[in-house]
Amino acid sequence: MRILVISDSHGRNDDVKGVLEQVGEIDMLIHCGDVERGDQYIRDIAGCPVVMVAGNNDYYLDLPSEETIEVEGYRIWVTHGHPYYVNSGVDYLREYGEMHDVDVVMYGHTHVPFIEIGDDMTILNPGSISYPRQAGRKPTFLLMEIDDMGEAHYAHGYYKEHFRELNI
Known part of the structure; x- marks a missing residue:
């Protein structure tokens, strides 16, 4: 199973489309909030089940503030994170x-982007595909792949098309 995890697209649905084209076939799309507009468009172009939660800028979208899903034996909690003070760390999330x-x-x-793999829990942030804030400001997404043995693997990817647009 191949899951694309994105966040903070802030209405830049051309970036969402570009990442979908870049990563190829996926089995699920998870958006961790700050969609801002085009939630139905994203569902339509994903070509797979979509889990989407509301961020602090999703005023007019009918999205849950958080959601817990089961995927191939993994219990996954999706939140935007702002009510859990994530700018100060992941302690409340943990x-x-x-x-x-x-x-x-x-x-x-x-x-x-952030990944913390613990013995009992993994905490991750895909970063932003539209407005990155980490050093180097490269737009990022995350792929979660569950292999045939049921093991989950996580990796950040860079949205290359965006780099050409920004001449980075």
Whole structure:
């Protein structure tokens, strides 16, 4: 199973489309919030099941603030993260994840890619495909792949088309 995880596209649905074209076939798309507009468009172009939560800028979209899903034996909690003070770290996310027995926490909001793989829980942020904030400011996404043995693997990718547009 191949899952594309994105966040903080902020209405730049051309970036969402570009990343989908870049990564090729996926089995699921997860958007960790700050969609801003075009949520139905994203669902239409994804070509697979889509999980999407509301971010702090998703005022007029009818999206849940968070969602917990089961995927091939993994309990995944998706949140934008701003109510959990993610700009100051992932402690509150970790605490919530432990209390609710989740295997993977996915969040956005910071626009900075992050992966912490622990013994019992993985916490990850795909970064932003439209407005990155980490050093180098490269637009990022994340792929979660579950292999034939049921093991999850995680890797950040760079949205290359965006680099050409920005001449980075």
